[in-house]
Amino acid sequence: MVKKMLEKQFTKIDNLKNHIGTEVTLAGWLYRNRPSGKVQFLILRDGSGLCQCVIESGKISEALFEAVKSLGQEASLTITGIVREEPRSPGGHELAVTSVKIIGESKDYPITPKEHGVDFLMKNRHLHLRSQLEWCIGKIRHTIINSVRTFFNDNGFTLVDTPIFTTIAGEGEQTLFEVDYFGRTLHLAQTGQLYLESAAMSYGKAYCFGPTFRAEKSKTRRHLTEFWMVEPEVAYIDLHGLLELGENFVSFVVEQVLKNNRTQLEEIGADIAALEKIKPPFNRLTYTEAVDILTSKAAADFLANQLESFKSEKAAIINKIAALEAENANAKKQWQINKIAADINELKNQADELDVKIENNPKHAQLAANFKWGKDLGGSDETIISLMHEKPVFVTHYPKAAKAFYMKTDRTNDNVVENFDLLAPQGFGEIIGGSVREDDYDMLVHRVKEEGYAPESYSWYLDLRKYGTVPHGGFGLGIERTVAWITGSKHIRQCIAFPRMMDKVEI
């Protein structure tokens, strides 16, 4: 009831285009205030967008005018005024203010319009969510999750929620979180797959979507200990069918983001032209072909060229810094000097980042050149392959020894399994891992034993091969990695509201 009243009472900023020339009331928070004597420019943030509100002296009481002038960043207020078009306002509309009501004060809001470090922002994550970049990424994440559900719901899949407390591991038990469950040690799920296979034998097509947990002590820009994953599983499907499903699915998600979040993509500077190329079919490589590429002269040349362009990029930055320093010596106004100093600082950061790349490039080249068939592809190997392609790349048929026991052995080549990874382009790396599942009872038991597990603890999973086994398979897509790729985010931690990392669980 209350909600209904509020929605009637207040206009949303993203709906102002329908109210030009009329008086509306906005409810939100003060994003920025620029007082200028007898006029004030307030930027109001209401969760749907930003709007400039202009208060002229005399239009409201002198006392209120002064009170608004001294409001801190993020103070909450409602503003009433006449809507008009104004290209200089973010969003294109402006409010000529007729009255203001202060709801809540805000003193010394920690996140200022200036730059901040990662550590500081993470310690203020609960407030940082209000910032524009975080807001845009959150909006895009929402569309991604919504379109994931839409895609599977509209293609005959049934949602099945798999348990979080589990007694068996999907792959390699050492990386799971342990939980005390009435005195028994259980693990937090790192995949719903094994359960989902049972569901696929009931519904034909099923998917699960939820949080998943990995206790790996990874400290990289691509890892979280708690992340969201969607996993479809299909009965009567082969590897080709899975690849088609995967490319149609990913293309649909990207298409929906382009359709619904254009302004946010522009705002955060995402590579829209690159996203528009994401359409089926994607590239397909076997693992063996990928290894050939890694060890080829083409890859060596590619990396050598990359190194050269890093170096010339760095030289250009060094020149720019020198030019700015010269300019600074001639600058007269203090604010000019400060601005130039800030630019120099930014360029120095870019140069530092390039130094890391220049340092890593030969190591990665070395790893790639010496790659031996049989090893799993490393992060840098995936990056190289994905950088060498414009569209996403499927890599299929990995060595059996490097992969999980449940993957189906290729009947034409005993050394490989019918699996695939999907590498996002431009160096983002793996966003999907999937496989056809071993559907032969005896071969699966053999693989369980080969990996050193006890077949008894997989009895219900093995049952699926006893009672009407069928060829089947599926995959898992990491939501945060997908958000990072689509938004062009450097780090996965800004792709979820409250990231969980090795040493970061406080907020």
Next chain:
RNA sequence: UCCCCGAUAGCUCAAUCGGUAGAGCGAGCGGCUGUUAACCGCUAGGUCGUAGGUUCAAAUCCUACUCGGGGAGCCA
């Protein structure tokens, strides 16, 4: 777990050869009727991450620890 880098004002950073700290932003006060990280003037704000060591003298050099960043391994 291993390798590299870092920690100075609320925030982002500076401090030459070892000589006990300085800018901007933010905050406070004042000025400005079309601003866009506005601008101009003034004010306050520091046990230089912690603990030792070297030295006449340490933010600066050495050792250990804590915290953070990047990468490797592993993965979505």
